[in-house]
Amino acid sequence: xxxxxxxxxxxxxxxxxxxxxxxxxxxxxxxxxxxxxxxxxxxxxxxxxxxxxxxxxxxxxxxxxxxxxxxxxxxxxxxxxxxxxxxxxxxxxxxxxxxxxxxxxxxxxxxxxxxxxxxxxxxxxxxxxxxxxxxxxxxxxxxxxxxxxxxxxxxxxxxxxxxxxxxxxxxxxxxxxxxxxxxxxxxxxxxxxxxxxxxxxxxxxxxxxxxxxxxxxxxxxxxxxxxxxxxxxxxxxxxxxxxxxxxxxxxxxxxxxxxxxxxxxxxxxxxxxxxxxxxxxxxxxxxxxxxxxxxxxxxxxxxxxxxxxxxxxxxxxxxxxxxxxxxxxxxxxxxxxxxxxxxxxxxxxxxxxxxxxxxxxxxxxxxxxxxxxxxxxxxxxxxxxxxxxxxxxxxxxxxxxxxxxxxxxxxxxxxxxxxxxxxxxxxxxxxxxxxxxxxxxxxxxxxxxxxxxxxxxxxxxxxxxxxxxxxxxxxxxxxxxxxxxxxxxxxxxxxxxxxxxxxxxxxxxxxxxxxxxxxxxxxxxxxxxxxxxxxxxxxxxxxxxxxxxxxxxxxxxxxxxxxxxxxxxxxxxxxxxxxxxxxxxxxxxxxxxxxxxxxxxxxxxxxxxxxxxxxxxxxxxxx
Numbered sequence: 075x076x077x078x079x080x081x082x083x084x085x086x087x088x089x090x091x092x093x094x095x096x097x098x099x100x101x102x103x104x105x106x107x108x109x110x111x112x113x114x115x116x117x118x119x120x121x122x123x124x125x126x127x128x129x130x131x132x133x134x135x136x137x138x139x140x141x142x143x144x145x146x147x148x149x150x151x152x153x154x155x156x157x158x159x160x161x162x163x164x165x166x167x168x169x170x171x172x173x174x175x176x177x178x179x180x181x182x183x184x185x186x187x188x189x190x191x192x193x194x195x196x197x198x199x200x201x202x203x204x205x206x207x208x209x210x211x212x213x214x215x216x217x218x219x220x221x222x223x224x225x226x227x228x229x230x231x232x233x234x235x236x237x238x239x240x241x242x243x244x245x246x247x248x249x250x251x252x253x254x255x256x257x258x259x260x261x262x263x264x265x266x267x268x269x270x271x272x273x274x275x276x277x278x279x280x281x282x283x284x285x286x287x288x289x290x291x292x293x294x295x296x297x298x299x300x301x302x303x304x305x306x307x308x309x310x311x312x313x314x315x316x317x318x319x320x321x322x323x324x325x326x327x328x329x330x331x332x333x334x335x336x337x338x339x340x341x342x343x344x345x346x347x348x349x350x351x352x353x354x355x356x357x358x359x360x361x362x363x364x365x366x367x368x369x370x371x372x373x374x375x376x377x378x379x380x381x382x383x384x385x386x387x388x389x390x391x392x393x394x395x396x397x398x399x400x401x402x403x404x405x406x407x408x409x410x411x412x413x414x415x416x417x418x419x420x421x422x423x424x425x426x427x428x429x430x431x432x433x434x435x436x437x438x439x440x441x442x443x444x445x446x447x448x449x450x451x452x453x454x455x456x457x458x459x460x461x462x463x464x465x466x467x468x469x470x471x472x473x474x475x476x477x478x479x480x481x482x483x484x485x486x487x488x489x490x491x492x493x494x495x496x497x498x499x500x501x502x503x504x505x506x507x508x509x510x511x512x513x514x515x516x517x518x519x520x521x522x523x524x525x526x527x528x529x530x531x532x533x534x535x536x537x538x539x540x541x542x543x544x545x546x547x548x549x550x551x552x553x554x555x556x557x558x559x560x561x562x563x564x565x566x567x568x569x570x571x572x573x574x575x576x577x578x579x580x581x582x583x584x585x586x587x588x589x590x591x592x593x594x595x596x597x598x599x600x601x602x603x604x605x606x607x608x609x610x611x612x613x614x615x616x617x618x619x620x621x622x623x624x625x626x627x628x629x630x631x632x633x634x635x636x637x638x639x640x641x642x643x644x645x646x647x648x649x650x651x652x653x654x655x656x657x658x659x660x661x662x663x664x665x666x667x668x669x670x671x672x673x674x675x676x677x678x679x680x681x682x683x684x685x686x687x688x689x690x691x692x693x694x695x696x697x
Contacts, residue, residue, distance in 0.1 A: 075262065079120050085404050088265045093117040097136060100129055104136045105410065107420040109311045110380050111346045113410050114267050115146060121266060122147045122303075134308050138422060145303030148186065148269045149259050154246050154546070157273035157292040159222060160231045161633040162190070162236070162294060162526040171509030176212045183234040189254055191239040191246040192226060195219050196545040197477075198554040202513040203538035211543050211554075244544045246272065248484045248517030249278035252392050253365055255285050257381065258405045265405050271298050274685035275370040275577065276480055282362035283388070284381040284411060285558055289370070298432035301678070304514030309375060313421035316353025318430030322635050326357075326364040326485050327576065331435040333427060334372045335367060335445040340425050343373035349436075350416065353429045354379060359388035360485035367481045368578050371442040382413035393652040413557050434614070436599065438571070440582050446593070448614045457612035467509050467563055468608045473556060474589055475510050475604035476548035477539060477597045479517035482576045487638055489521055492597035493530030494633035494641065496537045499605060500619045502631075505537065507607030509560055511613050512538035513524070514548040520651050528645035532678040537601060549577035553586040564588045574603040602628055667677055 076091070082622045093116040094105045108116065112135045119131050123145055129224050131144035165244070169179035183195045196215040197436045200207040216223065218462035223241070239249060249273070254641065259268045262685060269286045271277070277289040285555040291303075298304055314337075337347070349365065357365075362384070366377040379385075381402065406412040424634065439456075451457035467473075482488045499505075506512055516522060522541055525531045534540065553573070555561075565588075573589040575582075576599075580592035593609065602609070604616050617625045 075264065076121055076123070076125060078125065080264070083265055083405060083630060084408060086265070087263075088260060089263055090265045090402075090405060090409060091117055092409075093120045096120040096128070098319065100132055101136045104231055106418040107655065108135065109419050109421060110348050110378055110416060111286065111309070111311050111376070114269065117267060117409065118146055118269065119144060121264070122595070124383060127287050132639060133174065134273045139306065140307045141254060143305045143307055146306050147264070148268075148271045148298050150187040150189065150268070150270045151184070151299050152250055152254070152272040152277065152443055153188065153190045153288075153295060153296050154194045154274055155190065155222070155226060155627070156194045157295065158188070158190040159226060159297060160292050160412055161273075161296045162233070163225070163680050164226040165233065165299075166225075166229075174464070184236060184299040186299055187235050187237070188299055189230070189237045189239070191244070191249055192223070192241040193245040193545045194550060195222070195241065196543045196547060197552040198511075198513050198515065198542050198547050200554070201511045201538065202535070202540035202542050205535070205540065207513075207542040208563040212562040215241060228434050242544055244516070244518035245546045246274060247276055247367065247480060247500055250287075251283065251484055252518055252520060256398060257283050257285060257389065257402045258387065258398075260401075261292075261603065265401065267409075267411065271295055271304065276367050277379050278375070278481075279363055279367040279484070280357055281369070281376050281378045283385055284379060284406070286376060286378065288375050294560055311421060311425075312342055312345045312347050313347075313419070314347050314349045315351040315424060315426045316349055316357075317351055317426065318428040319356050320354055320429055321432065321649065324432055324434065325488055325491060325519055325596040325598070325634060326361040329361070329429060330364050330433050330481070331437045331442070331445050332408070332432045332574045334368055335442045336427055337372035337374065337425070338443040341350055341373075345374050346376040347374045348378045348380070348419075348421070350413070352636060353386070353427070355382065355413070356429070357384070358485075358487070360487060363484045364481055367395075368388055368442065369485075371578055380413040380416055381411050390454055391646070391651065394649045400564040403423070434599075436593050436595045438580050438593035440580060442578055442580055442594055448599075449478050451614070452612050456609060457616070460610040467560070467567075467569055468610065469570055470608040470610040471569065471571045472507070472510050472574050472603050472609055473514045473560060473564070473571045474548065474553055474575065474586055474606055475506075475600050476553070476573070476575040476577070477514045477600050478548040478575050478577040478619040479515045479544075480544055480549055480579045482522055482597055483515075483521050484523060486521075486642050488576070488597045489516070489525065490528060490530065490641050491633060491647070492539070493525055493528060493534055494637060495601050495631050496539065497530060497638045498631045498633065499535040499618075500533055501534050502626055504619045505627065506604040506606050510538070510604045510607060511556060512551070512604045513542040513547065514539040514540060515543045515545060517544070519544055523650040523653055524645045524647075527647075527650065528641050530641075534601075539601065539604070548573070548575045549579045551584050551586070553589075556586070556588060560655050561588060562695050572609040574609070575598050576600050598632065602631065604618065623658040
């Protein structure tokens with residue numbers, strides 16, 4: 075950590091690094107025109123860059139040059155269990171090598187804090203219509219991953235600077251957003267912006283908080299773990315001016331699918347996007363997170379929103395300490411990261427998008443940027459006449475309908491809308507088609523808590539959308555097996571079967587081998603398609619059922635914005651997030667080979683005498 079430009083942070087007992095003064099010393103007046111991303115990078119350089127290289131590195135930001143690499147030191151690393159485990163295996167191997175040469179293996183630890191969330195190993199073998207789906211899927215996950223989970227359990231005891239969130243708690247992106255990111259970090263009496271790399275392409279989810287977070291490969295994450303700089307050149311920083319407001323009946327999913335199409339057309343691959351304007355200010359943090367999450371789908375490296383009142387409201391909603399919320403505001407205003415202080419930013423390229431132009435959308439088949447307006451399904455050849463033969467699957471059968479975690483379940487409004495549509499369908503006696511494997515896999519336990527609070531859990535369960543996991547599921551191809559009779563019929567009839575999911579990936583063959591194509595849709599639309607049962611159904615116009623002689627269409631089920639907002643206001647409260655605590659697991663050597671839960675996130679020693687876990691090297695017997 076450097077000493078120049080270190081100053082007291084007004085109103086606190088902390089210091090901060092005044093990147094503005096460092097920039098202005100080189101080019102007076104330049105700070106006002108710097109984008110948000112450049113300001114965060116400038117602070118990182120001012121605090122960490124070697125003094126002899128500081129001016130040259132800052133000049134890259136000031137002059138918008140790209141002829142020199144400069145160092146970036148992320149504050150932490152967030153991993154899912156696949157690539158995160160690989161990185162920790164490498165460190166365990168390094169411990170072995172040091173121990174063999176007579177050294178102290180316990181000296182090998184990540185330098186930068188590492189948070190590993192076990193979220194990529196569960197398959198939805200049991201659908202949401204099974205009341206025991208969650209327990210059954212977890213038991214299968216544990217059985218299939220016995221050795222992996224044992225190693226991960228060892229790492230949380232053996233390594234310093236490693237926090238492990240065990241399976242069954244949620245996905246890395248939503249936990250990062252709800253719990254892990256302080257937005258402003260404090261170390262050694264210095265406040266500075268939270269930044270991170272993550273071993274998943276959707277790490278930019280937390281960019282919605284104003285936190286630079288990008289997805290990297292395992293080797294680069296390892297490099298950062300060891301305290302080394304991530305060298306970079308000034309990225310292409312593109313301003314996206316959002317105007318207008320969401321129209322009635324439009325979800326954040328509709329917005330992000332429209333944006334994904336638009337931004338793909340504008341060729342933003344590899345860019346850092348900064349969303350701003352009155353439209354951006356009108357979006358809740360959940361809406362922003364939905365947009366930031368899909369950065370890989372529109373090709374961007376990052377999708378930033380500046381810190382403002384919505385950020386603070388979300389921090390309070392999710393139960394952050396008031397002292398931390400106040401620090402975020404104080405620091406952001408003083409350091410030039412508050413939205414109001416970015417009015418004079420000059421971008422090399424600006425794109426304009428009107429939120430009021432967005433209509434109800436889907437995406438597909440095959441690509442997340444292939445937007446489909448639901449009013450055009452028939453004209454586009456997706457919806458078409460089909461014949462329902464009793465005892466047979468229809469053409470275009472929806473064999474999977476999944477409200478999956480990554481993009482949408484961090485947005486309470488989307489999930490509540492799905493629950494209300496399910497309630498309305500239940501009241502009219504509508505039901506899920508029996509061939510549809512339906513599921514709800516929230517990104518954190520908070521979702522289940524506020525659905526309970528709103529009285530909507532049972533409504534979703536009645537339509538087959540019980541909670542099957544708190545994990546990454548359908549988007550990453552972990553849809554699990556279908557009923558054998560359904561698989562057999564698809565094969566024998568060479569049937570065109572599909573999936574509808576509220577996620578972000580729908581490439582051919584990714585969701586399930588028997589789902590030839592897949593469509594992305596909002597959570598309430600996923601529920602509607604489970605009732606319809608086929609992608610040939612014209613979701614806006616066709617009849618979902620007849621009740622007392624009355625034809626029921628989607629518009630008869632869709633909840634009003636006012637009702638959605640009222641339920642969100644009543645059910646989604648700080649105590650929901652506060653009660654959603656992580657459950658620690660420890661390995662047992664019983665025949666069942668299950669993880670036993672303990673009452674909180676405290677680290678517990680494993681009970682297996684046969685495979686002891688210590689603070690040193692990874693036991694040789696486990697290799």
